[in-house]
Amino acid sequence: MTEQQIRSIMQRNREDGCTALFETYYHYVYAIVFRYVRRYGTTEDIEECVVDVFAQVMEHFPAIREGTLKAYLATAARNRALNLCRTLSADARQTVPIDGDSFIELTDAQDIAADTEQRELTRRVLDCIESLGEPDSSLILQRYYLGHSAADIARTLRMNPVTVRSRLHRAVKRLRTMLEEQDITL
Amino acid sequence: MKERSLRQLLQNADGSELERIAALTPMTDDKTKKRLQNAVQRRIAPDSFTPEAEETGDAKPIRHSFSTAFSAVAACLVIAGTAAGAFYLKQNAVPRIDPASEVSELSTEQLPQEIVQEETQISVDYDMTDKMGVLGKMLNSMDYYSQVSGEFVRNESDMVNGAGIVTFAVDLDxxxxxxxxxxxxxSLPAEEVLQGAEPDFAAIANYDANGGLRYYSEGSRKYCLFDDASGAWYRSEPGEAYDPDEAKVDPEALVQYDAQVHANGEQAVESFPYRATPANAYCVDCIYPVEYAEYLLDPDTWEITGEETFLERNCVVLQGRGTQSELDFTMYVDKVTGCLLWFESRYSSGELAEWLRVRSLAFDEDAAPVTDTRVGREEWNEQEHTTERPDDIPSAWLAYGTNSHGETYASAGQMRLVRGNYDQLPDLIRFGETRDEYGRRSTDCFVKKTELFELFGDDPDTALSRLMQAHNKTETAVPVAELKLYDIEGETVVQTVVYYDEP
Structure with missing residues (x-):
């Protein structure tokens, strides 16, 4: 759904608008929050943060400039996630840098060139994953981005756990071959 | 390029990569998404933000409500034994057959589709304090492990005080x-072996040279080494291809179907819904105990009587009476995987009938790897059901028993090996046995080879196939032949079986 469509629904009915907003951006917001909070918090913390983000966006929705809704959501998600990380790390006596970028686990975090290379590499890996097609691309990301078990993946993707295991095995093999052709070794 | 971890690469994705990831795969299941959406709706509802509500905790229900929600979901999906859990399984996870409609029209010709769930059906965390949960896990045990290895000892019913040890490793991936x-x-009483004594095979039966069979399977093809000494390996024709999307078996629908079959006056479900497994032979008794699950198809005849720890695994204990055999049985079923770790059935006299005891069992990372036992063997004999058979069957296989008249006799297992070769068939071919008042096997029944072939012709395949069709009687069939069954001495007629044909 486009931002314009969401705004249109929101004008007619706030609750329906909220549903439209959630349906459109839920997985994106969750992915952002997960990206930051996974190291510091639980699944419950991640889910709480996701709800906070949407509640915040809904509260400020009339003030969000047209054309910036997705960016606003992403920023809100990132900031909320970072704040939560700081709270959680304070509880755990860990240190969370103010700059969220330092969460990125670069091979050489001080090196901008390495940062660029890392992003390019991630992009190419994602290209390969995407080219695997469904459901293999989804299986790879469930396993290696979200860290889910075969049983969790089966539940999320509504597949047989045996199927998940066998397909994942084959998908990783295919992915590795594709990456090796691009001189990327995993 | 340096070696990197796929996990690290993906989890460091940011910006537009995160958007791509979110577009490629759902971050959570639909239930979680719906729950969070409801939480957002509650948060933005006008009356949720009143100070009074906030003070009582109602207005900021996220963590609190999540705990509640988690509890509810856990109660429904995970925590075994709750009524809510059972209700969830019955109402949502497992498709049901309406007893008043579809079941009444079922026949044994074809299994109703409802018994196997759609391939998109979610994985079920069966409630192992519920009968249907136990049955469901046994019928779908392969969903709960990827690798398994172990060993068990069990009785061999066609031998006197017979027992067999099965050693196995299976890799589903x-x-x-x-x-x-x-x-x-x-040599030992079976009762002692069941209780843990080391099996004593001092007197190996004349089954084959080494008293053993070896199987190896890969994909849809199965390889069998009947006789290690002769080096004769047989391989099957490729079977049906493995279907990774195979549907799981719905226990409740199967139970209802079985009830309907019996209500129609039929003996049992003819086409039991077996799932594909590379463990295509002996070890299924333990790791895919679907044959034993048949004891449980009438839930009124058995109970979950407790729990036991066996081989350091938590098991549910099932006790009941088989509807067909009228034997009292006890099973230990592993709570995590549905595998069978202990089975015993007894006659009404208390005497042991069938039994199985697992001696070791390991799953997944603890499991021993599957080794290719065919190494070094490149030429294959096709298995028994093809036309290519060895002309010279190792004599060890033919070490038949001999009665007091010098006539040879053989078990069903031996007969299968030489099927198709008239000269190598024994004089007396075992057909079955009679039972005494306690249901125990009392007299082994044999057909005489000469009479069998006189009745059904000279082709051994045809004759042996017809031999097994004694009970195929339909409403329109008429009796066409009789075959006498003798005792092991070939003297006394124990029974007469009637053969029917369509007019």
Whole structure:
């Protein structure tokens, strides 16, 4: 759904608008929050943060400039996630840098060139994953981005756990071959 | 390029990569998404933000409500034994057959589709304090492990005080298995072996040279080494291809179907819904105990009587009486995987009938790997049901028993090996047995080879196939032949079986 469509629904009915907003951006917001909070918090913390983000966006929705809704959501998600990380790390006596970028686990975090290379590499890996097609691309990301078990993946993707295991095995093999052709070794 | 971790690469994705990831795969299941959406709706509802509500905790229900929600979901999905859990399984996870409609029209010709769930059906965390949960896990045990290895000892019903040890390793990911059966006649009482005594095979039966069979399977093809000494390996024709999207079996629908079959006056479900497994031979008794699950199809005849720890695994204990055999049985079923770790059935006299005891069992990372026992063998004999048979069957296989008249006799297992070769068939071919008042096997019944072939012709395949069709009687069939069954001496007629044909 486009931002314009969401705004249109929101004008007619706030609750329906909220549903439209959630349906459109839920997985994106969750992915952002997960990206930051996974190291510091639980699944419950991640889910709480996701709800906070949407509640915040809904509260400020009339003030969000047209054309910036997705960016606003992403920023809100990132900031909320970072704040939560700081709270959680304070509880755990860990240190969370103010700059969220330092969460990125670069091979050489001080090196901008390495940062660029890392992003390019991630992009190419994602290209390969995407080219695997469904459901293999989804299986790879469930396993290696979200860290889910075969049983969790089966539940999320509504597949047989045996199927998940066998397909994942084959998908990783295919992915590795594709990456090796691009001189990327995993 | 430096070696990197796929996990690290993906989890460091940011910006537009995160958007791509979110577009490629759902971050959570639909239930979680719906729950969070409801939480957002509650948060933005006008009356949720009143100070009074906030003070009582109602207005900021996220963590609190999540705990509640988690509890509710856990109660429904995970925590075994709650009524809510059972209700969830019955109402949502497992499709049901309406007893008043579809079941009444079922026949044994074809299994109702409802018994196997759609391939998109979610994985069920069966409630192992519920009968249907136990049955469901046994019928779908392969969903709960990827690799398994172990060993068990069990009775061999066609031998006197017979027992067999099955050693196996199975890999569902690679779709391979190897297994070995060694069998013989126990010197010890079976009761002692069941209680843990070391099986004693001092008197190996004349089953084959080494008292053993070895299987290896890979993909849809199965390889069997009947006789290690002769080096004769047989391989099957490729079977049906492995279907990774195979549907799971719905226990509740199967129970209802079985009830309907019996209500129609039929004996049992003819086409039991077996799932594909690379463990295609002996070890299924333990790791895919679907044959034993048949004892449980009438839930009124058995109970979950408790729990036991066996081989350091938590098991539910099932006790009841088989509807067909009228034997009292006890089973230990592993709570995590549905595998069978202990089975015993007894006659009404208390005497042991069938039994199985697992001696070791390991799953996944603890499991022993599957080894290819065919190494070094490149030429294959096709298995028994093809036309290519060895002309010269190892004599060890033909070490038949001999009665007091010098006539040879053989078990069903031996007969299968030489099927198709008239000269190598024994004089007396075992057909079945009679039972005494306690249901115990009392007299072994044999047909005479000469009479069998006189009745059904000279082709051994045809004759042996017809031999097994004694009970195929339909409403319109008429009796066409009779075959006498003798005792082991070939003297006394124990029974007469009637053969029917369509007019």
């Amino acid at each position: 690679a779709w391979t298995s190897n297994q070995q059966l060694v069998r013989g006649s126990l």
